Amino acid sequence: MDQIRVRGGRPLRGTIPISGAKNAALPLMAASLLSGKPVKLTNVPDLADIASMTSLLRQHGVRIDRDGGDMAMDAARIDSTVAPYDLVRKMRASVLVLGPLVARFGQAQVSLPGGCAIGNRPVDLHLKGLTDLGAEVNIEAGYIEAKAPGGRLRGGRVTFPFVSVGATENLMMAAALAEGESVLINAAREPEISDLAKLLTAMGAEIEGAGTDTIHIQGKPELGGAEHKVVADRIETGTYAMAVAIAGGDVVLTDTDLVLIDAAAETLRRAGVTLETVEGGIRVARGEDRVLGVDMMTEPYPGFPTDLQAQFMSLMTVSQGASMITETIFENRFMHVPELSRMGANITVHHASAMVRGVETLKGAQVMATDLRASVSLVLAGLAAEGETVINRIYHLDRGYQDLVGKLSACGADVGRVASERAAAEE
Numbered sequence: 001m002d003q004i005r006v007r008g009g010r011p012l013r014g015t016i017p018i019s020g021a022k023n024a025a026l027p028l029m030a031a032s033l034l035s036g037k038p039v040k041l042t043n044v045p046d047l048a049d050i051a052s053m054t055s056l057l058r059q060h061g062v063r064i065d066r067d068g069g070d071m072a073m074d075a076a077r078i079d080s081t082v083a084p085y086d087l088v089r090k091m092r093a094s095v096l097v098l099g100p101l102v103a104r105f106g107q108a109q110v111s112l113p114g115g116c117a118i119g120n121r122p123v124d125l126h127l128k129g130l131t132d133l134g135a136e137v138n139i140e141a142g143y144i145e146a147k148a149p150g151g152r153l154r155g156g157r158v159t160f161p162f163v164s165v166g167a168t169e170n171l172m173m174a175a176a177l178a179e180g181e182s183v184l185i186n187a188a189r190e191p192e193i194s195d196l197a198k199l200l201t202a203m204g205a206e207i208e209g210a211g212t213d214t215i216h217i218q219g220k221p222e223l224g225g226a227e228h229k230v231v232a233d234r235i236e237t238g239t240y241a242m243a244v245a246i247a248g249g250d251v252v253l254t255d256t257d258l259v260l261i262d263a264a265a266e267t268l269r270r271a272g273v274t275l276e277t278v279e280g281g282i283r284v285a286r287g288e289d290r291v292l293g294v295d296m297m298t299e300p301y302p303g304f305p306t307d308l309q310a311q312f313m314s315l316m317t318v319s320q321g322a323s324m325i326t327e328t329i330f331e332n333r334f335m336h337v338p339e340l341s342r343m344g345a346n347i348t349v350h351h352a353s354a355m356v357r358g359v360e361t362l363k364g365a366q367v368m369a370t371d372l373r374a375s376v377s378l379v380l381a382g383l384a385a386e387g388e389t390v391i392n393r394i395y396h397l398d399r400g401y402q403d404l405v406g407k408l409s410a411c412g413a414d415v416g417r418v419a420s421e422r423a424a425a426e427e
């Protein structure tokens with residue numbers, strides 16, 4: 001398996017282009033199933049998860065042509081409304097085909113995605129929401145079987161007991177083709193929700209309130225084609241901001257917007273990092289002084305995102321002072337802690353909180369990536385560590401970071417990817 005090797009101690013200087021958001025592109029791709037007319041996306045990132053969604057949609061019969069960041073999708077003819085286990089198990093976001101399939105074809109069978117390293121991650125809210133829109137939902141042999149009696153969902157009131165990004169997206173897509181009005185209450189407010197609403201609206205849907213906690217959707221008998229640019233990846237933006245914060249230096253993150261990372265930016269400012277809007281993007285800078293320890297709690301948007309928690313923890317390991325980090329979204333999202341500890345970090349975990357006492361410097365070590373954001377947090381730690389850090393199992397990174405090594409190297413980081421054969425030979 002490939003490895004990433006980082007030698008720390010070099011400040012970052014230059015520009016880093018931010019790609020389109022994985023977590024926006026995945027539901028946008030699923031939305032192509034809602035229409036028999038072509039849907040074109042631009043600014044689609046080149047990631048393993050996008051390849052997984054492409055395979056899944058092709059298996060349903062969607063024609064997909066990709067040229068760089070441009071992706072043309074045509075779901076005029078669908079061969080199958082079954083999303084099989086082998087494709088779904090690779091990526092939890094596969095469950096996002098459920099709403100569109102049942103809304104357009106009156107039925108779907110989608111493998112249950114199962115848990116993953118960061119938590120149990122049930123899909124009960126997705127299923128409950130679909131029943132609120134009139135679907136009959138059963139679980140058979142590991143598959144969700146959903147049917148719309150009479151072939152069409154009907155508008156309804158869906159109240160989420162707590163905020164779920166994926167359930168909000170699935171229900172928005174389902175409601176867009178349901179008969180009558182639907183209201184989603186306690187909906188997620190993430191920028192990816194607003195981005196999906198933009199595409200659905202361009203396809204002819206009538207949606208009000210996306211980006212707030214109450215979304216009204218007037219269902220249409222059919223939707224048309226559209227073209228849409230994927231919003232910038234706020235998690236990639238925040239990750240590189242934290243890379244600059246931990247390595248020091250002065251970098252402009254281009255093709256992105258500070259408003260997407262408000263909560264994270266505020267937290268970083270309190271730690272002593274400069275973040276400001278400049279022409280073309282966001283300038284991030286940190287001088288000689290170590291960052292300050294700052295407490296942080298993850299929350300649904302507009303709070304501090306759970307997908308930046310691991311990266312922020314890496315930063316706090318080398319802060320002056322201490323930081324209490326509380327994870328409120330996923331029950332098992334501290335798997336980077338033992339790996340950071342191998343590099344000399346001082347972290348104590350108690351239930352959902354981690355007390356991080358800053359140390360002057362980390363030391364390079366062999367570490368193991370356990371999930372996407374944990375993996376990148378180890379690369380960030382490596383940027384600040386003395387000597388070499390070797391990160392194993394980096395295939396997780398390919399799910400969510402396009403050309404991580406290239407983007408960091410271009411700013412002066414000493415980081416490289418070692419192909420599996422060489423890594424094995426050197427072990």
Ligand SMILES: CC(=O)N[C@H]1[C@@H](OP(=O)(O)OP(=O)(O)OC[C@H]2O[C@@H](n3ccc(=O)[nH]c3=O)[C@H](O)[C@@H]2O)O[C@H](CO)[C@@H](O)[C@@H]1O
Binds near residue numbers: 127163306330
């Ligand atoms: C592809 C994508 O966009 N992934 C993001 C999405 O995941 P995802 O959409 O899966 O996350 P959710 O917002 O649904 O999950 C939030 C919490 O709700 C729980 N839950 C969710 C649905 C459900 O039916 N029942 C239930 O109990 C989850 O286990 C979790 O504890 O939002 C997460 C929270 O911001 C991010 O970390 C993920 O990167």
Ligand SMILES: C=C(OP(=O)(O)O)C(=O)O
Binds near residue numbers: 023093116118307400
């Ligand atoms: C948890 C993540 O993604 P997913 O929901 O696709 O597992 C993530 O992007 O950090």
